[in-house]
Amino acid sequence: MQRVVFISGSTDGIGLETARSLVSLGHHVILHGRSADKLSRVEEELSSLDGSGTVEAVRADLSRLVAVDGLAETLSSGRPLDVVINNAGVYKAPDPLTPDGFDLRFAVNTIAPYRLTKLLLPAMGPEGRVINLSSAAQATVDLRAMAGEVRLPDGAAYAQSKLALTMWSRSMGLALAESGPMVVSVNPGSLLGTKMVKEAFGHVRADVSVGADILVRAALSPEFASASGEYFDNDAGRFAPPHPDALDPALCAEVVATIDRILKDKAVEQEEGR
Numbered sequence: 001m002q003r004v005v006f007i008s009g010s011t012d013g014i015g016l017e018t019a020r021s022l023v024s025l026g027h028h029v030i031l032h033g034r035s036a037d038k039l040s041r042v043e044e045e046l047s048s049l050d051g052s053g054t055v056e057a058v059r060a061d062l063s064r065l066v067a068v069d070g071l072a073e074t075l076s077s078g079r080p081l082d083v084v085i086n087n088a089g090v091y092k093a094p095d096p097l098t099p100d101g102f103d104l105r106f107a108v109n110t111i112a113p114y115r116l117t118k119l120l121l122p123a124m125g126p127e128g129r130v131i132n133l134s135s136a137a138q139a140t141v142d143l144r145a146m147a148g149e150v151r152l153p154d155g156a157a158y159a160q161s162k163l164a165l166t167m168w169s170r171s172m173g174l175a176l177a178e179s180g181p182m183v184v185s186v187n188p189g190s191l192l193g194t195k196m197v198k199e200a201f202g203h204v205r206a207d208v209s210v211g212a213d214i215l216v217r218a219a220l221s222p223e224f225a226s227a228s229g230e231y232f233d234n235d236a237g238r239f240a241p242p243h244p245d246a247l248d249p250a251l252c253a254e255v256v257a258t259i260d261r262i263l264k265d266k267a268v269e270q271e272e273g274r
Contacts, residue, residue: 002052004079005219006030006120008062008113009088011038014133014188017212018085020046022219023053030075031057032088062088062112063098065266072119081124083219085131086113086165092154100266102148109161110146114168114259121181127225128181130172131218136187136235138163138243141251143258164255166231166242171252173229182228185242186218189234210234 005022009015011033019029023046031046033039039057046055060071075081090108098107117130124130139159144150146164166185173183188211214234218224224232231242245251 003082004028005083007085008032011042014208014211015087017208018215021216023049024051026052028054034061062108068112068115076123083129087133091158103157105157105161106146110164124181126180130183132169132185134166134185134187135162167246167252167255170229170246171256177228184227186232
């Protein structure tokens, strides 16, 4: 059965390799990126692959909440979604402050996928799957930093943003465990050969295909069907306990409440600005 799969950040790296695999397997993949030129090139490339898979593309800047809302509206108006892979991620940038006033890492790695997932849930059935790209790099979340009140170095911001993602994934996944869709966080593997890793660390340990393979499994394999709220550590090759903070319901609730407050405050600002 052909599945409809949306992959954020799918014009290069793990996202592109995952899209390539899924199209080759005959699925319908919705590509996403910020650059119209890159999206066009990737869409053309994947459309020429052998097999019965199909491709479309959507463009959005996930650092802007209004763009996230627009993306959700576009995706919700099309075919029902079977799988959402929140793959887009940022480690460093010349200006780490977004137009909304947040650290770019928290905006793209944590808040945008949370907002997008919440808005897309009505477009997904009980058998749907949401796969969130976590990381081996995780650190206790400073809620003030997530709210844009404190600035952090690149490494700290990235690690905290990925733990925050893992925490809301667990919270949401457990809440949806009975009704679906399935929500899982996945560490795709350490130091894979992505552009982001090369820029951040200067060396790689493995090919991006390692990460793509586990994302394809998470999207299609029966082993993930009942994994809602779980954490898959691809370095260990198995489901494993996440960071201790992600196992603390109270801390997870604080992260979710902070994200909800951020989104509510921003919605009020946008309404007042009209």
